[in-house]
Amino acid sequence: MPTLSAAGLAQLLGDWRDDGPALRALADRIRLLLLDGRVLSGARLPAERELAAALGLSRTTVAAAYARLRDSGHLRSVRGSGSVIALPATTAPGPAEPLTVPGGLVDLTRAVLPAAPVVADAAREAAEDLLAHLPGDGYELLGVPALREAVAGRYTARGLPTAPEEVLVTLGAQHAVGLLCRVFLSPGDRVLVESPGYPHAVDAARGAGGRPVAVPVTAGTPGGWDAEAFEDAFARTRPALAYLMPGFQNPTGAVMPADLRRRVVELARRHGTRLVVDETTNDLAVEGPVPPPFPADTVHVGSTAKSLWGGLRIGWIRADAATVRHLAAHRAPWELGTPVLEQLVVARCLPRLDDVLVDRRAELRRRRDALTAELAAALPEWDVPHVPGGLALWVHLPTATSSALALAAHRHGVLLTAGPRFGVDGAFERYLRLPFGADAGTLRAVVVPALVRAWHETGAVAPVARRLEVIV
Ligand SMILES: Cc1ncc(COP(=O)(O)O)c(C=O)c1O
Incomplete structure (x- = not known):
């Protein structure tokens, strides 16, 4: 069973605080690390006291965050092994509509297209x-x-x-x-x-x-x-x-x-x-x-x-x-x-x-252009690169809030992988991978509105801690 050290988890957590209660923000960020694969299901979390020391928190706050994860089914206590983080059975995606998972979520953690005819x-x-x-x-x-x-x-x-x-x-x-x-x-x-x-x-x-x-x-x-x-x-x-x-x-x-x-x-x-x-x-x-x-x-x-x-x-x-x-x-x-x-x-x-690829490329062009245009209109402050191909946009955000944004987007029905999952050592909190494999209608009607709502809840207003970084 892999064990996470307090220092290792603190590094993965990055800038995890938001304007809300620390116990909620900490539990949410640990859950995101699990969901996007930065922490493996089955890993043992550090003892509450050690994590509290590494994060400069009280032990009560860490204990409350762990309790929250236990309540949501993401953490269990194993005799002799401490607290083990794991995906609850209900979050495993099953056979589904293209790009949706049970519960009607649009799954943009995978950059994919449905089968070619x-x-x-x-x-x-x-x-x-x-x-x-x-x-x-x-x-x-x-x-x-x-x-x-x-x-x-x-x-x-x-x-x-x-x-x-x-x-x-x-x-x-x-x-x-x-x-x-x-x-x-x-x-x-x-x-x-x-x-x-x-x-x-x-x-x-x-x-x-x-x-x-x-x-x-x-x-x-x-x-x-x-x-x-x-x-x-x-x-x-x-x-x-x-x-x-x-x-x-x-x-x-x-x-x-x-x-x-x-x-x-x-x-x-x-x-x-x-x-x-x-x-x-x-x-x-x-x-x-x-x-x-x-x-x-x-x-x-x-x-x-x-x-x-x-x-x-x-x-x-x-x-x-x-x-x-x-x-x-x-x-x-x-x-x-x-x-x-x-x-x-x-x-x-x-x-x-x-022949298949001729159709595939035309479809990808429509989807890329639809997502790019919608983002330019709805989130002009995002830096969206022009990509000549592939299946995703690697968007540069104005604030280092990719993980918080992914969590908020989940609440609004869109599953995303936060930028740090694509870095070797947890960098890229200012980036978000946005696959454009969903059909243009879904991108317009569901994905972009969810991103807008999530953005206004998280990155659009930089939390106090981040604003203090530049003191003039
Ligand atoms: C660069 C790259 N390599 C490998 C894979 C996995 O491919 P496969 O589904 O064939 O295992 C992916 C899937 O997204 C990919 O983007």
């Missing part, structure tokens, strides 16, 4: 294809040949000649990243990651014993990535692995410029770093071209989650054939291959993907 047709065809596989044993550690061929064909068409032997089919991109981390990292290895970046990838690196080294990315700037920070991070830490999202980076939507790609490849080669590019969002070019692949010695991760449907749970790794065999050989302790039927569905979809 082709998935339904492909599923019917794949049911027939499955018959040919039934006499076999069905354990597909490398992937079914038809899908490996289809994935290889797409890389070849993009200018990176690829053989089916260079493709390993996985259970989505997250599984691919986790597998790469588990197989290629040793405890203490440095892993270069982007900040802000994709939190589950950072968690996977940490879970494998890696130590993240962050390189900054800025939304809405031509370069996005800080080139000098790359030079510095490679030279200083000689990372074992670098994990990057060069095409419509999650959450900033940035696209890595061609000269920086070349530079990063050179740096990785020079420092013996395994370069992993996650192209999960790469096809989501709302405007401009789809970014090209990296050179053949880069490990590419791909997924159907954004282009077709998250529910397929199909992704892949493109690497040299020896690496692919090595990775497949190391799957067994965790799982024994990817389901055959879903692979056959994707094998049917991929030859039609270019």
Whole structure:
């Protein structure tokens, strides 16, 4: 059971106070840390006395905040283990309407789209294809040949000649990243990651014993990535692995410029770093071209989650054939291959993907433009970057109140992930990721009005403690 130290929790809590009672604000912020994954369900909270000392509060206040969490079902006392924080059973989202969760909440914690229509047709065809596989044993550690061929064909068409032997089919991109981390990292290895970046990838690196080294990315700037920070991070830490999202980076939507790609490849080669590019969002070019692949010695991760449907749970790794065999050989302790039927569905979809993407991009453009226009009208004080693609806006807020805003938006029916979840060490309290995957009607009628109400309750009026920061 992971244990949070008082100092560690105090750091994660950040600037948690608001104008209301401390016990409520503290309980709310701890609950948010749990809901957006910054604190793992099942973690043991520090003793009341220790947390009180770390936060400069009375023990009674901390005890009252813990009691509040107990009442809402987020905290339980375990004999001999103190207070354990956990998600109550009722908050787990079940099968739902697109982007809504039971209770009618709009779920913007996931940057996703509903399934592309082709998935339904492909599923019917794949049911027939499955018959040919039934006499076999069905354990597909490398992937079914038809899908490996289809994935290889797409890389070849993009200018990176690829053989089916260079493709390993996985259970989505997250599984691919986790597998790469588990197989290629040793405890203490440095892993270069982007900040802000994709939190589950950072968690996977940490879970494998890696130590993240962050390189900054800025939304809405031509370069996005800080080139000098790359030079510095490679030279200083000689990372074992670098994990990057060069095409419509999650959450900033940035696209890595061609000269920086070349530079990063050179740096990785020079420092013996395994370069992993996650192209999960790469096809989501709302405007401009789809970014090209990296050179053949880069490990590419791909997924159907954004282009077709998250529910397929199909992704892949493109690497040299020896690496692919090595990775497949190391799957067994965790799982024994990817389901055959879903692979056959994707094998049917991929030859039609270019047509699917034309519709997908047009839809994303409508949704991005609707959200951007509504925000400009309703919340002109927010700095909303123009993003060329991806699925989210990385909004710069005028006050460091992202966590409070996420909590307030929840009360108004919209689930959001606060900015700090995307940072390596809890930064980004001034940022909010706003996915535009919901339909334009929902964005207009529900999401933006909820944001306006939440903003007026939290960030619009900077609390006294924050106003004192600038004394003139
Ligand atoms: C960059 C990135 N990698 C991986 C994933 C997870 O992909 P999958 O659903 O295929 O596991 C996501 C999902 O949002 C993502 O944005």
